[in-house]
Amino acid sequence: ETGVTQTPRHLVMGMTNKKSLKCEQHLGHNAMYWYKQSAKKPLELMFVYSLEERVENNSVPSRFSPECPNSSHLFLHLHTLQPEDSALYLCASSRDMSEQFFGPGTRLTVL
Amino acid sequence: KNQVEQSPQSLIILEGKNCTLQCNYTVSPFSNLRWYKQDTGRGPVSLTIMTFSENTKSNGRYTATLDADTKQSSLHITASQLSDSASYICVVIPESGYSTLTFGKGTMLLVSP
Numbered sequence: 629e630t631g632v633t634q635t636p637r638h639l640v641m642g643m644t645n646k647k648s649l650k651c652e653q654h655l656g657h658n659a660m661y662w663y664k665q666s667a668k669k670p671l672e673l674m675f676v677y678s679l680e681e682r683v684e685n686n687s688v689p690s691r692f693s694p695e696c697p698n699s700s701h702l703f704l705h706l707h708t709l710q711p712e713d714s715a716l717y718l719c720a721s722s723r724d725m726s727e728q729f730f731g732p733g734t735r736l737t738v739l
Numbered sequence: 740k741n742q743v744e745q746s747p748q749s750l751i752i753l754e755g756k757n758c759t760l761q762c763n764y765t766v767s768p769f770s771n772l773r774w775y776k777q778d779t780g781r782g783p784v785s786l787t788i789m790t791f792s793e794n795t796k797s798n799g800r801y802t803a804t805l806d807a808d809t810k811q812s813s814l815h816i817t818a819s820q821l822s823d824s825a826s827y828i829c830v831v832i833p834e835s836g837y838s839t840l841t842f843g844k845g846t847m848l849l850v851s852p
Contacts, residue, residue, distance in 0.1 A: 630782065670743070670842035671783075671828070718782050727773075730782030 631655040632731035634719050640737045641709065649704040649734045651719030659725055660702040662694060663718040665733070671718070677702060678725065709738045742766075743831050745843035752850055756819055760846045762812040762829035774803050774814045775828040777845070783828055786814070819850045 632653045641647050653660065662674040676684035677696040691713075693705040702719055714737045720728040743764045752758050764772070771790050775783035787796040787803040789812070795804045800817045816823055829843040 630784065632782070668844070670844050671830075672842075673840060720782070727785050727788055730784070732780070732782050735780075 630729045630731065632719060632721055632729050634717075634731035634734050636734060637732065638735045638737075640739065641706070642739050643709060643711075645709075646705070646707040648706065649717055649719075649736075651702040651704075651721075651731055653700055653702075653719075653721040653729070653731075655721060655723075655729060657721040657723050657729070658699055659722045660696060660699075661720040661722075661728065662702065662704050663720065663730075665716040665718055667715075674704075706736075709736075711738050714738045743829055743841045743843040745827075745829050745846050747846060748844070749847040750849070752819055752848070754819060754821055754850050754852050758816050758819060758848065760814045760816075760827050760829075760848070762814070762843055764810050764812070764829070764831045764841070766831040766833050766841055767810070768834045770832045770834050772803075772805055772812050773830045773832070774801070774812075775830065777826045777828060779825070786827075816848075821850050821852060824848060824850045 635650045659678045661676050664672045664674055673686050674688045675694045680696050691708050695703040716733045716735050718733045719731040722728045746761045771788055773788045774786045776786050777783040786798050786801050789796050789805045791807050802815045805812045826845040826847050828845040832840045
């Protein structure tokens with residue numbers, strides 16, 4: 629266990645559904661991240677939050693909407709996704725942009 | 740464009756043997772270079788973190804080296820164990836920050852009995 633939890637671990641949704649991914653860290657970190665990992669592709673950084681403020685948004689489509697209500701929780705709200713959005717979505721946290729601790733990921737399938 | 744190339748793409752070795760994984764990068768200047776281990780179905784776990792001024796960093800049976808002149812890094816695994824079977828990912832963090840950090844595709848290592 630890395631101290632970073634993600635729910636759900638698996639999610640299947642249709643293109644018209646709205647769902648949310650949740651991440652929680654118990655490490656006292658002040659930065660949190662969302663990554664996308666597709667098959668046979670490198671990890672892609674999606675969003676970075678530092679001290680609850682979004683500091684990075686790597687040209688992610690608006691159908692992905694992050695939310696960071698406090699330093700321990702991070703959400704990724706999903707709506708009208710496409711089949712190519714199917715991937716493993718990883719959350720990570722760190723202290724001051726240093727070593728990152730990853731959660732186990734949410735395996736998302738969009739039908 | 741910043742790139743991180745890892746080789747080999749996949750590798751099979753016998754338990755107890757050593758192996759070396761390679762990472763070539765074009766990111767410059769960079770803040771630090773990291774190696775991660777990712778077990779199937781799990782998130783990556785940090786193995787080593789090196790700044791540009793460090794040449795080598797060890798973590799148990801894992802030893803990472805860095806040559807900033809040739810822009811190459813390697814991860815050496817000694818006396819491999821079955822539990823070393825995983826994907827090993829090289830990540831380069833540029834000085835410009837996280838917006839352009841670059842991950843390699845990883846090397847898939849299988850240690851067979």
